[in-house]
Amino acid sequence: MKDKSMILFKKILQSEGLRYTKQREVVWSEINGSNEQHRNADQIYLSIINKSKVKVSRATVYRTIDVLVKHNLVKKIDGLENGSLYENRLDRKHHDHMICLETGNIIEFYNKELELLQDQIAEEKGYKIVRHVHQLFVKPIDS
């Protein structure tokens, strides 16, 4: 599994004419292997620094994430207050996010009807959706 994802990553690097390096490996393995699904670049960077013996800089974290996002291994969540969050996308299906304003907790949701409705709205105006951002900022019902 860890192996499969790394092979896939290598193929992507190849397809882009990029080299396979320890730094790139460790960035992808940190994102892909962590239970933390919603972290910013700095959290990912610090996590690597703490547990990995490989030296990696913030610049390289950002540069590697760019490649991962481009090839849909990682999803970038933006539109939040302070920078973007990143989540592993490999073997995960599409979903959007509900962000609790009281706890900062992030809840994932997916609704097929809603997705279809979106497509339809775009189509009616003569467009097709390339990507979308759908975030619900919420509070617990009893608050």
Place this chain on the structure above:
Amino acid sequence: MKDKSMILFKKILQSEGLRYTKQREVVWSEINGSNEQHRNADQIYLSIINKSKVKVSRATVYRTIDVLVKHNLVKKIDGLENGSLYENRLDRKHHDHMICLETGNIIEFYNKELELLQDQIAEEKGYKIVRHVHQLFVKPIDS
């Protein structure tokens, strides 16, 4: 109309214990009076500098927009590449945005069914929506 919106703004300033100044007036009147519905802070600032005799700084534009956003006279559109856009919200009904990736054009849309579906999704998880961001990044169907 211009008058009504300014009276409302004065009331809001009062309610916040803020003073009515030429600078604040001109920022709100620029946003409320313009046909341009999707501008960033700098565009609004420059537009004021060009046509108004009142001296206003960028800092004041940002500070005034904060008040306007807080009181729902202005909607902040974020999650875009470079900074936020602002639109007049007075006497306008809720809508979301479709952003054309080819032209940068912004198309507004509103779909009641979609709004209800959203509420329902949040409710199912025990939350109520405070605000939401829904942006469709699109391309023309024939491209």
Place this chain on the structure above:
DNA sequence: GTTGTTGCAAATACTTTGCAACTAT
């Protein structure tokens, strides 16, 4: 050996803030 990659520090872009001068009340 050649060419891509890295870390660093500086640059960038948008926005916020401290402060002394100014202005509304």
Place this chain on the structure above:
DNA sequence: ATAGTTGCAAAGTATTTGCAACAAC
């Protein structure tokens, strides 16, 4: 007169970039 407001320039924040040293092929 007093307390809030302004403009300015500096600081802040997240991310990107130029470049010399370095590593993968």
